[in-house]
Amino acid sequence: MKSPRKAILGATTGLATLLSAQTLSAVEIEYWQYIFDTRVQAMDILIERFEEENPGITVNHSTFPLADYRTRLAAAIPAGQGPDVMQLFYGWLDSYVDEGLIQPLPADTFDPDMIGEEFFPMVGAMMRDGAYMALPTAVRSLALFYNTRLMEAAGLDSPPETLEEMIEMAREMTIRDGAGNFSQVGITSGMTAQDHHWFREVLTRQHGAEPYLDDYRTVNYATPEGIAAFEFYTGMETEELVTQSGFMDEPQAAFRAGRAGMHIDGSFRIGALEGTRGLEWGVAPLPLSADGVAANYGSYWVNAITQRAQDERKEAAVKFMEFIVSEEAMQLWLDVVGELPARPSVALTEDNLANPVYGPFIEGLEGAHTTLFVDETAQRQVLVDAVQRVLLQGMSPAESLTMAQEAEQAIIDRAQGN
Amino acid sequence: MKLYSRLSIDRKRTVWAWGFLTVPILFYVVIRFYPTADAMVLSFQSWNLLGARSWAGLENYVRLWNDPVFWQVFRNTFMYLILGTPISLVISFVIAYNLDKTRFLHGTLRALYFLPFLTTAVAMAWVWRWFYQPVPIGVFNNLLSSMGIGQIRFLNSTTNALPAILAPAVWAGLGFQIIIFMAGLRAIPTSYYEAARIDGVSNWTILREITLPLLKPTIVFLVVFSSIGFLRIFDQVFNMTTNDPGGPLNSTMPLVMMIYQTAFSSYQMGYAAAQTVVLFTVLLVVSLVQLRILRDR
Known part of the structure; x- marks a missing residue:
């Protein structure tokens, strides 16, 4: 039988370790996207769920009007002030890659072969030198x-x-x-x-x-x-x-x-x-x-990890990326925003295909081409x-x-x- | 403090004057002059806003010289000036001249003419844009079709679009010009007119020999002011052609809009800066020429 004293001591030490572990791994990362009501709502829900699953990570969500989103990014990122994870239009990728502002997604988490199989083929446009630079949560078609x-x-x-x-x-x-x-x-x-x-x-x-x-x-x-x-x-x-x-x-x-x-x-x-x-x-x-x-x-907005995310921030950013391109996130994005899931496994469900409004768009995804503007x-x-x-x-x-x-x-x- | 108390009254005054002047001078240097100088430097560089700037020599200017769109835009810009300035001045002078002689509802009429000047250019441009649409939504074309007259393509035409966009711009500027003209007319001493009447001179001669020559300072001011306004026209064009900016086929694009698009849609900051330098030079030359021609003779 343990003495109550010992039990209390044990509990306190346990709590203390837990707390210090918490503070040690507490990381804050910045996420940026442009303002579109339902997108902001969906992202807030996703962040909440993500933070529940990963107690050590806080994600700060910043949004800007679309009209000056690009200029804001351009001013902030080179100055080292921008986001760790950000949303950008797929057509902007080249200039961000050329200037070395975003980093390739690590192949151990985002295996190119796996992405090739699990995402719609048009996402292939985000590959540079054998590595994916960015991934979408949702895609659009005509x-x-x-x-x-x-x-x-x-x-x-x-x-x-x-x-x-x-x-x-x-x-x-x-x-x-x-x-x-x-x-x-x-x-x-x-x-x-x-x-x-x-x-x-x-x-x-x-x-x-x-x-x-x-x-x-x-x-x-x-x-x-x-x-x-x-x-x-x-x-x-x-x-x-x-x-x-x-x-x-x-x-x-x-x-x-x-x-x-x-x-x-x-x-x-x-x-x-x-x-x-x-x-x-x-x-x-x-x-x-x-x-x-x-x-x-097909066109889409993608999420990318910027150069700013290093060490533990990078770890957190990778985890967050993984979460926002997961099947769960995609279904939520479809339900809240109405944008089509980027993975066939989520998009091509019977329910979604039978939807009189989304069905025809989802049907179009498989044969969709993405112009590299x-x-x-x-x-x-x-x-x-x-x-x-x-x-x-x-x-x-x-x-x-x-x-x-x-x-x-x-x-x-x-x-x-x- | 000691140093200050030893200064003479005159010197103290100078110190105070400079003290007060520092604020606007600093403001102008930081907000105006430095960016202007920087834009001139930028026009010899290549920059996409994201990366580092790199020297490009005269490349931006050579490209500008060889760009057919630039020459079209250059012509458009001068069309806005050549049509806009005289038309708006003549109309506003005629209105001011007659309004000056009217007693009946004078204040109300003057207010009505001034009203468009107070309206936001964006709101006005959108209203006129809908006026100009083909049937079933355009007011002008609905009117024409109800009278059995064929449709006029206002905005969707390479020849009509520029005057169609210019019209609301002229209309919006009238109020201001009328007020300035009326102030100018009031400033002419009535004794000249009385003398002319006693001599039995016709109204036309009075207008030509007394009113217009004495209005010269007013006219110079308005010509320079409205020329600059038409040379940097943007709001009206931008809002009336958002679908096909500066179109159709670049027929309405002014220089300012080309600069805007090059900079903030194509992100070619160096090329845009070169266009800005050209606009700056044009504005400078046009203003100086006008001042010289209208003042010296």
């Missing part, structure tokens, strides 16, 4: 939104499965007055929105083109096949008269206002459309080509201008797309040279 009321009014009962059907149905849903002015478009269009992704990665491939070669270093869409894809796109406005670029200012505005039958957009649009009064909509996978080719464009805004502008030359200046699609290819190649070459 799908076709359709207005159920306008479909019914035009006597259509199910969304289009092929591009040809899409044009047919768009024609049914287009309304123009005597002077030819649109009061309702069959399908929205606008390279300024998501159409440049749809054209770049989907339409070109569906027409048999390979839009980029050499790991996105060579632009290759101005081939006869690519030009056919571009003629299809501009033809919706010039030949088929089922759309008008810039109708009601922005494609998503036209769809939201119930003035457009169909609209191609990303999964991030779901939140904005939900709860729009008087709008009834559905989602379908992107239409296939005549010979059944499917393609999609060097300057997304500038590269988008190239395609915006290509369409404008056809619509406003009457240039032939072939000539315009050839000019676009040269312009985009110049942007890529300049970025490579730097």
Whole structure:
């Protein structure tokens, strides 16, 4: 029988060791992302769970408006003041890697082969020299939104499965007055929105083109096949008269206002459309080509560990990274934010696939390509201008797309040279 | 303290004057002059905001010279100036000249003209952007179509977009110019007019021989002021063309917007700095030329 004294002594020593162990391993790390309500909420929940599981680690969550997020990072990281783990757009990765601001994910925790198997193939874009530099929690893809009321009014009962059907149905849903002015478009269009992704990665491939070669270093869409894809796109406005670029200012505005039958957009649009009064909509996978080719464009924000995280901070940062790209985190992200899980094991569950809203987007993930942009805004502008030359200046699609290819190649070459 | 008490009154005054002047001088050196000098240095460097700056020599300027977009933007910038300044000055002078003679509702009218000047450029640009849309949402085009007239492509046109964007900018600036013109008109001694009337001179001659020459200082001020304003136009263009910034096909992009995009969307800080130096030079030359031409003769 132990004396009570001894027991108390034992308990105190035990507690003391525990406490000192606690203080010894207490690490604080910084996590940064941009402000988007549901993303911030989801991350707060994840951090809470993570801290429960790892009592020695505190994660400070800082958020900034998207408009100056990039400038903040650029000012803070080189000054050694920034985050240990941060979120960045996949397209920014190159410049961060080139400047040595982020470190590769350690291969013992993030085995490249394991990631290759467990994540969607588009995540491969985050690999540099055999190591992953960053990983997403969630990914985005494109799908076709359709207005159920306008479909019914035009006597259509199910969304289009092929591009040809899409044009047919768009024609049914287009309304123009005597002077030819649109009061309702069959399908929205606008390279300024998501159409440049749809054209770049989907339409070109569906027409048999390979839009980029050499790991996105060579632009290759101005081939006869690519030009056919571009003629299809501009033809919706010039030949088929089922759309008008810039109708009601922005494609998503036209769809939201119930003035457009169909609209191609990303999964991030779901939140904005939900709860729009008087709008009834559905989602379908992107239409296939005549010979059944499917393609999609995937994009994502990734999490990366910066150079600032060293020693015990690095250990903590790795643990935190592991947690926020886990299956558990991904399902939570889908439930709270509505962004699609980056692991097929979470995304392709029966429940998720059967979801009428997320299902079509998730279906698109497997065949999704991720464009390795060097300057997304500038590269988008190239395609915006290509369409404008056809619509406003009457240039032939072939000539315009050839000019676009040269312009985009110049942007890529300049970025490579730097 | 001893040293100070030995100074003469005049010297003490100087010490105090410099004491007070140090604050704005320091402010200007740190907030204005240092960044300006730094931007000039940066224009000979290459920097992506993340890494270290590296020397690039004249590369940024050579690139600028060979960039067709830059020349287009340069032309646009001068179009804003060449159209904007005379149109806004003529309109505001005509309004001020007539308003000056009106007794009826004088204050209310003047307030109404001044109102747009108080409005935020961003809000105004967005309202005008919707005005300009094609049917079914654009006010102007709805009006035209209800009268059976064809649609006008305001913003989605390489020729109409620039004047369409300029119009609200001119309108917004009118209030200020009218007030300045009216102050100038009031400052002309009435005795000149009385003398002219006694001599039986026509209104047109009075305007040409008395009013305009005596308004010269006002005109010089407004020409320089509004030229600088139109040369660095940004808010209106940026907000009316957010989907296709400076478009369509760069037909509305002013220099300031090109600088903004190069710096904060492409992150080519050196190239953007070179454009800034060009803008600085243009503003300087235009202002000096205007001052000289309008003042000396």
